[in-house]
Structures are given as structure tokens and as C-alpha cells.
Amino acid sequence: MLFKKSLEEFYREELFKSVGTCPNYQKYLPLDADRYIAMSLLQKAIRRGEFGFAFSSALTLLNHNDRAFWKRLCVIVFEDIGIANIDLIGRITIAVGDKRLRQKLGGDRIVAAALIRDMCNSEKDRSTDDLLEFVEQAPVLEQVKDELAEMGLQGRLDRAINCTEQFGLQSAAALAAAIGLPSDPQLSRDRIACSSAYFDTLVESGFDRTCVELSRLGLSRSGEALPIFMPLLKRLKDDERGTSKDDNSPPQIFIDGIPSWTYNGHTRIGLAAFREYINRSDKMRAFLRDHSGRDLSKSRTVGALVFRLESGQMTKRLSWPTGNRIRNSIERLGRNIPDHAVEVGSQIILDEFDLLNECRADVAQHYLR
Numbered sequence: 001m002l003f004k005k006s007l008e009e010f011y012r013e014e015l016f017k018s019v020g021t022c023p024n025y026q027k028y029l030p031l032d033a034d035r036y037i038a039m040s041l042l043q044k045a046i047r048r049g050e051f052g053f054a055f056s057s058a059l060t061l062l063n064h065n066d067r068a069f070w071k072r073l074c075v076i077v078f079e080d081i082g083i084a085n086i087d088l089i090g091r092i093t094i095a096v097g098d099k100r101l102r103q104k105l106g107g108d109r110i111v112a113a114a115l116i117r118d119m120c121n122s123e124k125d126r127s128t129d130d131l132l133e134f135v136e137q138a139p140v141l142e143q144v145k146d147e148l149a150e151m152g153l154q155g156r157l158d159r160a161i162n163c164t165e166q167f168g169l170q171s172a173a174a175l176a177a178a179i180g181l182p183s184d185p186q187l188s189r190d191r192i193a194c195s196s197a198y199f200d201t202l203v204e205s206g207f208d209r210t211c212v213e214l215s216r217l218g219l220s221r222s223g224e225a226l227p228i229f230m231p232l233l234k235r236l237k238d239d240e241r242g243t244s245k246d247d248n249s250p251p252q253i254f255i256d257g258i259p260s261w262t263y264n265g266h267t268r269i270g271l272a273a274f275r276e277y278i279n280r281s282d283k284m285r286a287f288l289r290d291h292s293g294r295d296l297s298k299s300r301t302v303g304a305l306v307f308r309l310e311s312g313q314m315t316k317r318l319s320w321p322t323g324n325r326i327r328n329s330i331e332r333l334g335r336n337i338p339d340h341a342v343e344v345g346s347q348i349i350l351d352e353f354d355l356l357n358e359c360r361a362d363v364a365q366h367y368l369r
Contacts, residue, residue, distance in 0.1 A: 003209065003213065004213055007090070007210060007213055007214075008094060010090070011087075011090035011091050011093075011094040012094055012098075012101060014087060014090065014091050015091045015094055015095055015101070015105065015111070015114075016105065018091060018114045018115065018118060019105045019106065019110060019111055019114045021114070022110050022113050022114040022117070023051070023113060023114075023117050025055060025109060025110060025113035028052065028055050028056050028059065028113075029056060029059065030056060030059040030060040030063055031056050031057055031059075031060045031258070032256075032257075033060065033258065035060060035061055035064045035065075036267055036268065037258065037262060037263075037267060037269070038057040038058075038060035038061050038064075039057070039061060039072065040262050040263070040264060040266055040267050040270075041053055041054070041057040041258065041259070041262040042054055042057035042058055042061065042072070042076070043072075043076050043079075043080065044259075044261055044262060044264075044311060045057060045120075045259075046076060046080060046116065046119045046120055047080055047124065047312070047313065047314040047315070048249075048261075048313065048314065048315055049120045049121065049315040049316065050120065050259075051116060051117055051120045053258075053259065054116050054119075054120060055112070055113055055116050055117075058073075058112045058113075058116055059109065059112075062108055062109065062112065066108055069108075069112070070095070070096045070108075071096065071221070071222065071223070073092060073096065073112070073115065073116075074092060074093060074096045074218065074221050074222040075222045075223075075224050075226070076119070077089050077092045077093075077119065078128055078218055078222060078224065078226040078227050078230070079126065079128060079129045079224075079226055080119075080124050080125075080126055080129075080314070081119060081122055081123075081124055081125065082124070082125040082126065082127055082128045082230065082233070083125055083127065083128075083211075083230060083233050083234050083237050083318075084122060084123035084124050084125035084244075084316075084318040085122045085123060085124075086210065086211060086214065086234070088115075088118055088119065088122055089214050089218065089230075090210075090214055091115060091118070092115055092119075093214055093217045093218050093221055095111055095115060096221050097217070097221050121316075122316065123244045123316045123317075123318050124244075124314045124315070124316055124317055124318060125317070125318040125320075125323060126312065126314070126317075126327070127229075127233050127322070127323040127326055127327070128226040128227070128229045128230060128233065129226060130323075130326045130327050130329075130330045131171055131229050131233070131326050132175075132225055132226060132229065133330050133333070134168060134171075134326060134329055134330055134333075135168070135171050135172045135175050136182070137333055137335075138168065138329065138333065140168070141168055141169070141172050144169050144172055144173075145172055145176070145181055148172060148173055148176040148181060149176070149181055151176070151192075152192060153177060153192050153193070153194055153197060156173050156176045156177035156192070156193075157173075157177045157197065157198065157201045159173035159177075160173040160174040160176075160177045160178075160198065160201070160202075160232075161201060161202065161205045161207075163235070167232075167236070167322065170232065171229060171232060174198065174228055174229065174232060175225060175228065176192075176193065177193060177194070177197070177198045177201075178193060178194075178195045178198040178199075178219075178225070178228040179193050179195060179219075179225055179228065180192065180193035195216070195219055195228070196216075198228065199212050199213075199215065199216045202231050207231040207232075207234075207235055208231060208234050208235065208238075211230055211231045211234045212231045214227075214230070215227040215228060215230040215231055218230070233322070233323075236322045237320055237322070237323070240320050240321050240322060241320070242318050242319055242320030242323070243318075243319050243320075244316045244317060244318050244319065245316075245317060245319060246314070246315045246316065246317070247313040247314050247315070247317055248313070249261075249310060249313045250309055250310050250350065250353040251353055251354065251357065252357070253357045253360075253361060255360060255361050255364045255365075256364070260357045260360050260361070261310050261311060263360050263363075263364065264303060264306060264307060264310070264311040265299070265300055265302075265303020265304065265306065265307065265311075266303075268367070269360070269363055269364050269367050270303065270360070271297075271299045271300065271303065272299075272363045272367070273356070273359045273360040273362075273363040273364070274298075274299040274300075274302040274303055274306070274356075274359075275298075275299045276359040276362065276363055277302065277352075277355060277356050277359040278298055278299065278302065280355060280359060281348070281352055281355060283348045283351075283352070284302065284345075284348055284349070284352070287341070287344065287345055287348055288301065288302075288337075291337045291338060291341040291344075291345070292336050292337050293336050293337070295336050296335065296336040300335075300336070301335065301336040301337060302349070304335035304336070305342070305345050305346050305349055306349060306356070308331055308346065309346055309349060309350060309353075
């Protein structure tokens, strides 16, 4: 308890310092757009280091629902910043859970401006999100997940802290121990999984305590599974060297002042644009006819490919051996298409990105007029 109080006090002080160097946020205005577009633009602008777009989106969301905005920012920092900046995770998790502190610092807008500035400028790492997708989707883990579903809590905990285990198996055990597996019967899942036991076991086993406690706090404040992987990833990263570099991004256009990459598979306009793109592209229609299944709509299948080429692209992405292996494994997994077809589908979209953006512009004019 003393450690937790000291940790929270430390990050309150760090938050004060960050807000004290806040950029001039008063010149920015909310977007002339609905909250769904603002939510999409917020995260993608942070990934690309675009403070103006990110903060204008934040103002739109704060005007609509301030609690939802702060929860979303907590998810983004674990999803897109991750182990690249543990201190920033600390500042944001503290800010998210303490409205009085935000008021003391000058209010939601100035605190949001400081933190979004820090996120845009920070190194970034998506290993937590990539790892969650790998654990949930990779066929190679199906057998071990069946085994974990039959285990009690102690068996799951033992495998979660076993650093000699293959990392994918260790991560699956961590998910099973902390919050349960999708394959668990609901009653068993509620009974077996225990996040407090998981985090306590990590502390007892010598995992970085600051990271463990921030992950514990992040799980409660974000409501997402991503934070449970942070201590596992940090232990590996501490032994590996890394550099940061900007991702290459496909061409963009602006549609009524909003970047085309805002319109992805999580927006109504994006999905409509992908449907229009399929209608106009003989190559993509033929590809989907030959390769797509029935688990997802064809527009969402295209959206999954576009995410890897555009929506998930970042500035200052942390490049480190284990993180790169996880990312490479994810990028080879096909959502609703065979794994071997991913590269072919991606190349078609890259070759036709101007057409895709043209479809976005045409569809957006219809929806936004």
C-alpha cells in the first residue's frame, strides 16, 4: 500500500510538471464533426504525432462526454505508447482517475493538451495490442488455450510467470490468469480468473513493480486487457536494445479539412468507402471472391488490410527484437482471408490507394453534406 501511494504521488508531481509546460491550447477549436469521427481522428493523429488534429478531436469528445474521453485516452496510452514510455502511462492513468486533480491543474482542457502533446512527441509501441491479437487469433495457440481452460488459477499463474516458456504461451497463460479466456465457460471464467492474484504473483516473482502497479491501475481504469501484458513485455525489453523510426504511410488527402486516414473500418464513412472501393476495383473484387470467408463483411475485410497499411502507422515507433517478432506474426495473420493471401491483398490496396482515397472523398461528401 505504501508503494502504491508513493507511486501515485510521484506521478501526480510529474503531471504538475507536464502541465506547467503546456502548449498554447487556446487557439484550437473542436472539430466540425461528430464524436465517432473525432474518436477515430484522435487516436490516429496521436499515432502520427499530429497534435493539432489530436487536440481538436479531444475538445470535441470532451464537449460530448468527458468521462468517455478520459477512459479512451487511457486505452490509447496502453495500446499505442506502451512500454516505450512507462512514465507517460503513469501520468495518464493518474489523470484519468482523479477529476479533482485535473481541476486543480486548470481543468480538463489544459491537462488533455499537455498529455496529448506528450503522447504525440513520445516514442510509441503497439506490442500490447499486437500481443493481445496474437493470443486471441493465432492458430498455433489453440491447443495451449484448451489446456489453460482446464487449469485452475494456480496452474495458470505458474505458466504466466514462467520466463522459460515460449512467450506466446506465457502471454496466453497471463490472459487466462488475469481475466480469463474467451473459450472458458462463463461461470468457470468468473471463478478462475483473478487479476489481483495475477498482479500480486508478478510482484512476488520479481517483475518490475512500478510497471506491475501501473498495469493494475490501467486495467481497472481502461477496462481493457492490454495492461496485463505490460510487465511481461517490459522484462523482455529491458534485456533488448531498441531504436525508433517513423513508419512509411500511403498517400493522404484532406476531405473538408480532415485527413483521409481518419475514415477507417471503425467509422461509418470508412466502411461505406471500402464498399465503394470494392465496387470500383476489379482486382479487389476478384481477390475477395477468391479468398474471403463469411466471418466478416467484405468491407471489414478490406478495413483489416487497410489498418496494417495505414491506420496503425506511427511516428517514432519503437523497434526492438521481440516487439518486431510479435508485429510480424500479427501482420501475417489474415482476418477473414487465408494467411498466405494477406500479402497479395495488401499489395492490391497499396497499388490502388489513390482510388481508395477517391472513394473516401466521394462517400464523405454524400454523408457530410
